[in-house]
Amino acid sequence: MSDNGDNVWILGASMTRFGRYPDKDLIDLGAEASMDALDDGGVTIHDMDVLGAGNLFDAATGVGQRLQKQIGQTGIPVYNVSNACATGATAVRAVYMAIKAGEADMGLAVGMEQMGKQGLLGAAGKARDEKKVYEPKGRYGSVMGVEGILGTGLxxxxxxxxxxxxxxxxxxxxxxxxxxxxxxxxxxxxxxxxxxxxxxxxxxxxxxxxxxxxxxxxxxxxPTGDGAAALVLVSEEKLDTLGAEQRERAVKIxxxxxxxxxxxxxxxxxxxxxxxxxxxxxxxxxxxxxxxxxxxxxxxxxxxxxxxxxxxxxxxxxxxxxxxxxxxxxxxxxxxxxxxxxxxxxxxxxxxxxxxxxxxxxxxxxxxxxxxxxxxxxxxxxxxxxxxxxxxxxxxxxxxxxxx
Amino acid sequence: MGKQVPIVDYLILDDGPPHLRAQVCTGCGASYFDRRNACAKCGQRAFEPRSLPAEGTVRSFTIVHRAAPGVPTPYVSAIVDLEGGGVVKANVVNVDPDPDQISFGMPVKLATFVAGTDDDGTEAVAFGYEPK
Structure with a gap:
């Protein structure tokens, strides 16, 4: 893949401070990073052709569409993605590929999470059945939880x-x-x-x-924590039409x-x-x-x-x-x-x-x-x-x- | 004493000495502890059961001090390379949970223990590896 002028560039970027935000919700955090990234790139949501929204713990809730209701419902395609700890990068790649494919000139990628204090991930206890009777369950026919008994997977x-x-x-x-x-x-x-x-x-x-x-x-x-980060990506062709300051601050992927x-x-x-x-x-x-x-x-x-x-x-x-x-x-x-x-x-x-x-x-x-x-x-x-x-x-x- | 059941179905208790059983790809020999639709390594679709050897060596380990609720700590969790192939995750048992007591390449062998008893008195038998 040669440097033939079809590169994708970062036009705007932002992140919230990572930490704990008990007074905000997931979408507040995503919106804060998104709007700041748009401002940073000197563009608006109306310039975006595609939205990639990355989130893990609330992935079934239409996070990207919920975000649009806060920052602009423009009818563009939304890709809600979830890919474990690579979720945010996967959202970036969803937008990157849309631009590479020629379907978009510009897009917004945002990764957001609100975890709160969870302690050791995956260690939450399960409620015990009324009567405990060993029955093989799952792909390994296990009769009980095996964490800590057959090694650790945490x-x-x-x-x-x-x-x-x-x-x-x-x-x-x-x-x-x-x-x-x-x-x-x-x-x-x-x-x-x-x-x-x-x-x-x-x-x-x-x-x-x-x-x-x-x-x-x-x-x-x-630690576990809350926060969001957002990037505005742009095609090289589109970037060439933008202002001098935007071009100077753009970062090539x-x-x-x-x-x-x-x-x-x-x-x-x-x-x-x-x-x-x-x-x-x-x-x-x-x-x-x-x-x-x-x-x-x-x-x-x-x-x-x-x-x-x-x-x-x-x-x-x-x-x-x-x-x-x-x-x-x-x-x-x-x-x-x-x-x-x-x-x-x-x-x-x-x-x-x-x-x-x-x-x-x-x-x-x-x-x-x-x-x-x-x-x-x-x-x-x-x-x-x-x-x-x-x-x-x-x-x-x-x-x-x-x-x- | 009530009856005993294996904690997982790949621990075999009723066919000679306790041992693990894998599903082995007839094409390339890759082994799996669960059912697979096709071999993740070569793509062939036929498997046959194979009993795994009880002896192996420690490839890697950790000593868990903070664990899920109800799990006694500290304990040693290891990745064990079995003699002749196959890799297993299990606790190293009958050893002090001290980094100085466990070494890479340490020879170990399968050991079983009772991990719990249900309300009918049935015991769940688990496996670990102990120093050889």
């Missing part, structure tokens, strides 16, 4: 095992290397006013926090790739978050012509510290097998070789699930525009975003600053 444990598998295969990775990831992201978040938490922690504090699922302590796990799991011998018992990430990244580098070493910043899916570390390798940010050395050497810090998660990442910026995959595009685009304030990576020209939703769905985008 997120802190799943991602702990993913990290430990990497530690098994490669030297130089242990509890301390994983903890250093969280130390970095918490430190980075102190510069980001949009982050849910903006509090630094020492490595010692990270390692001595409550153990959730070894080696992930509480400070190495992302040099690659937009999505993958799902391919079969592995273990994925029926342990989600494989690496294979599909590697495939997506490799395709994104090939399509964009960008070398990983050219990246000025990366926002990747650090739902847990163990996940971030293995994605250094999956995204080719470090030499194969050297993710431990990469963090030990300070490579992913904001003053390192390839700054990773300068927003604070999911660990500290937060992870309102449907918003996350759009928010990381907002973050990188903001740096490429030179508008990231205190956390700006100076002179950033090329960045990459990555999200993964278990099941699994992975999206990787490569963004480049407009050549003015």
């Amino acid at each position: 997120m802190p444990g799943v991602f702990a095992k993913a990290g430990m598998e990497y530690a098994n295969e490669h030297g130089g990775v242990g509890f301390e290397q994983f903890a250093k990831v969280a130390e970095k992201n918490h430190q980075h978040s102190t510069l980001n006013p949009l982050a849910q938490y903006q509090k630094p922690f020492t490595l010692d504090e990270v390692m001595n926090a409550e153990m959730m699922s070894y080696p992930n302590t509480l400070l190495m796990c992302c 040099s690659a937009s790739v999505m993958t799902s799991d391919e079969w592995t011998d273990s994925d029926q018992v342990q989600p494989d978050v690496s294979t599909l990430t590697r495939r997506a990244a490799d395709q994104a580098y090939e399509r964009s012509g960008v070398d990983p070493q050219d990246l000025d910043l990366v926002e990747l899916h650090d739902c847990f510290a163990t996940a971030e570390l293995i994605h250094y390798d999956n995204l080719s940010l470090c030499a194969p097998g050297e993710a431990g050395k990469f963090i030990d050497d300070g490579g992913p810090w904001r003053d390192g070789d390839i700054p990773v998660n300068v927003s604070g990442g999911l660990i500290s910026k937060g992870h309102p699930i449907g918003a996350t995959g759009a928010a990381n595009l907002y973050e990188v685009a903001t740096h490429l525009r030179g508008e990231a304030g205190d956390r700006q990576i100076e002179g950033a020209k090329v960045g990459l975003t990555h999200v993964i939703g278990l099941g699994s769905a992975c999206a990787v985008h490569v963004l480049e600053k407009a050549a003015v």
Whole structure:
């Protein structure tokens, strides 16, 4: 796919601060980000040809159409999408593909979520039947809940095992290397006013926090939260007709790739978050012509510290097998070789699930525009975003600053 | 003592020593613990049951300290590579839940235990892996 003038560009971008909004609802958050993204792009809802609406927990409620009732019912097609933690990026891709297909010149993609405080996802108790009688149920003929009896499938444990598998295969990775990831992201978040938490922690504090699922302590796990992020995408042809300031601030989507799991011998018992990430990244580098070493910043899916570390390798940010050395050497810090998660990442910026995959595009685009304030990576020209939703769905985008 | 039932249908209790049984693709040998319409690896549609070996090694593990309500903690959850193929998720039992007590590649073997009893006195038998 060559650079033949049919690129898709980001014209406007916005996100709410991630956090807890008990006084707002999901649609309030989506509307806030959407209207701000439209304003940022210097366009209105009446310029949009398509709407991609990403949300997970309220996915059956026609979220995109509910949003339209707040910001403008213009009759355009709405794609409500749900794709686990990759939901926001999937909404972006729905709009991206509509523009690529020539069906739209401009579109709005929004990811939104209101989770509140849920504690450990998936751990909610079930009401007991009046009489307990073991009967085989479901695809595995189970007579009772198996979580905690036949291993764990909850997120802190799943991602702990993913990290430990990497530690098994490669030297130089242990509890301390994983903890250093969280130390970095918490430190980075102190510069980001949009982050849910903006509090630094020492490595010692990270390692001595409550153990959730070894080696992930509480400070190495992302929180639940509320928030939204929105992007206005535009075709290159349409962009050329817009004003000088709009063109100068536009950010090119040099690659937009999505993958799902391919079969592995273990994925029926342990989600494989690496294979599909590697495939997506490799395709994104090939399509964009960008070398990983050219990246000025990366926002990747650090739902847990163990996940971030293995994605250094999956995204080719470090030499194969050297993710431990990469963090030990300070490579992913904001003053390192390839700054990773300068927003604070999911660990500290937060992870309102449907918003996350759009928010990381907002973050990188903001740096490429030179508008990231205190956390700006100076002179950033090329960045990459990555999200993964278990099941699994992975999206990787490569963004480049407009050549003015 | 009441009767016993396996916690999942791929744990076989009534055909020799307790063991796991997989549905194996006749085309490529990929194994599954649930029913599949076609093999997720090669697409062929025929499967046959196969008993899996009781012994394997630890590929990866975590030690769960905060769990779903009612689950005793801490416990060790592991991914086990079975000898001759097949990968299983289960707890490592009969071991201290301490990172120093569990190592990558540690040899383990299947062990069963009673996970609960229903109101008719029927026991649910679960499996884990213990150090060999």
